[in-house]
Structures are given as C-alpha cells and as structure tokens.
Amino acid sequence: QKEVEQDPGPLSVPEGAIVSLNCTYSNSAFQYFMWYRQYSRKGPELLMYTYSSGNKEDGRFTAQVDKSSKYISLFIRDSQPSDSATYLCAMRTGNQFYFGTGTSLTVIP
C-alpha cells in the first residue's frame, strides 16, 4: 500500500465549476500537507501547504486537512481553462516528501 493514495482521474469539468480533489494517507507522522500543480512537460509547482487540520484559503483555492480521518482536499472555485493540469498532493515528515499519483484535470471552456 502506498503512503499516499490519490485518484488519478482524469477529471473533466466545464469552466466555472467547483473542483474537488482528494488524497488519503496512512502515516500519522506526516506534519505538512501540500498541493502541487504540474503542467504538461513541466516540473511541479507548489500551490499551497497546510500544517493543521482545518481550511486554508488562497484566492480561488481552498486546502482542507482532516488529520483524524487522514484525508486532505483541494477545492478550486470558478475553475478556468488555465487550471487544466495534473494536481499532486504531497506530505512531509522531516526531510522526506511523499507524493500522490496526481489527478489530471481538464477545464473545458
């Protein structure tokens, strides 16, 4: 069993839709929870990170962590075609990072 599980999709939504992306994990030692966005043929870029259970908002993006359920989510409001990318969740303990397999998202104009 992988440390981090993520539905690979693909996910296809119309422009303006609310998108929900999710990951589950098994390791209680994870301290930080991150979302990366990866465009085709590019390296991943950090979108957001959170530390504690609860919500963190940044513009159209909201990251949610539920440590008791070992479940994290990323919500994208008013999705745009430019949001089309692969979204990877990541978790950190010490210097070690563990990534999900990524969810491929396409936002259709």
Added chain:
Amino acid sequence: DTAVSQTPKYLVTQMGNDKSIKCEQNLGHDTMYWYKQDSKKFLKIMFSYNNKELIINETVPNRFSPKSPDKAHLNLHINSLELGDSAVYFCASRPTGLAGLPNNEQFFGPGTRLTVL
C-alpha cells in the same frame, strides 16, 4: 533566470549504456533531491543531499549514483541502463532555513525525459 536547471532535457540511449544527468540551482538552497516520475505520473523520491551530504537514500538499484560536488549541484549517474529506467527524472531544491520554520516549498527543475531503447 532559471532557478533549477537540468541537462539534458531529453536523453535517448541504448540498454546497457552509462549516462549522467546534471542539476544546478542558483537559489542558494542547501537541500537538493532527485525524483523519478513514471508514466502514471507517480513521483518517487530517490535521493536527497543537504550541504553535499547524503541524507535520503531510498531503495533504488545501486546502478544509480548521485554526486554533489557542491551544494548548488547534484548530478545523477546511471550505469548499465535498463528499459525500466525510462521515466522523467526531476531535480528539486529546498531551503532548510532556521529551525522551527516550515520550508515546504520544493523548487523543481524542468525534468529530464530518459528513454531507454
């Protein structure tokens, strides 16, 4: 100004060959990583160096050998290439900064797409 650069961007080679991938970062970070991303987009850590010292060495074949000549460079040498080594290899760097401050942002290079024939 590229923050994390990798060369080459594409590498096509025959089975059994030995090849190297180079990585350089100009961000002044002291921790660098090598990741392998397979065709299903799964990103798996291979190695990490902090100030030229190996701190993470995941279960990878010993045909893979990282080398860090200084804290701005982390190279990856692969001996006796196999078909299963075909993947995209990403270098990343991260500042480790002051104790107690979270430094969660890794800066990734553009990747090196390795194809073994």
